[in-house]
Amino acid sequence: VQLVESGGGLVQPGGSLRLSCAASGFTFSNYDMNCYRQAPGKERELVAAITSVGGNTKYADSVKGRFTISRDNAKNTVYLQMSSMKCEDTAEYYCHVRHRTNDCWGQGTQVTVSS
Numbered sequence: 001v002q003l004v005e006s007g008g009g010l011v012q013p014g015g016s017l018r019l020s021c022a023a024s025g026f027t028f029s030n031y032d033m034n035c036y037r038q039a040p041g042k043e044r045e046l047v048a049a050i051t052s053v054g055g056n057t058k059y060a061d062s063v064k065g066r067f068t069i070s071r072d073n074a075k076n077t078v079y080l081q082m083s084s085m086k087c088e089d090t091a092e093y094y095c096h097v098r099h100r101t102n103d104c105w106g107q108g109t110q111v112t113v114s115s
Contacts, residue, residue, distance in 0.1 A: 001025040001104040003095040008109030019080040021095035029073040037091035
């Protein structure tokens with residue numbers, strides 16, 4: 001299993017950014033996918049999740065209405081569109097999949113929201 005995040009960077013408050021997570025090594029369409037983040041000195045938290053069937057989504061309260069998770073099963077990729085970003089969105093963002101009994105993580109991509 002391999003998860004590779006991309007799209008992080010520096011963005012001003014109120015701005016937008018789209019993260020991508022390219023997956024390989026497993027049947028992507030069969031698995032729910034998750035996006036976590038971890039800010040310095042804080043625990044890793046679930047930001048958004050999308051199911052394998054139906055593409056149902058859920059979000060942390062802190063990002064509802066601002067972030068949108070989606071997936072393209074043809075490209076084995078999950079996306080996190082972030083809008084109206086705030087300084088408190090600054091964190092390392094990670095892609096995650098629970099593959100069989102294993103928790104598999106990407107290497108992370110840094111997102112910094114600052115003026």
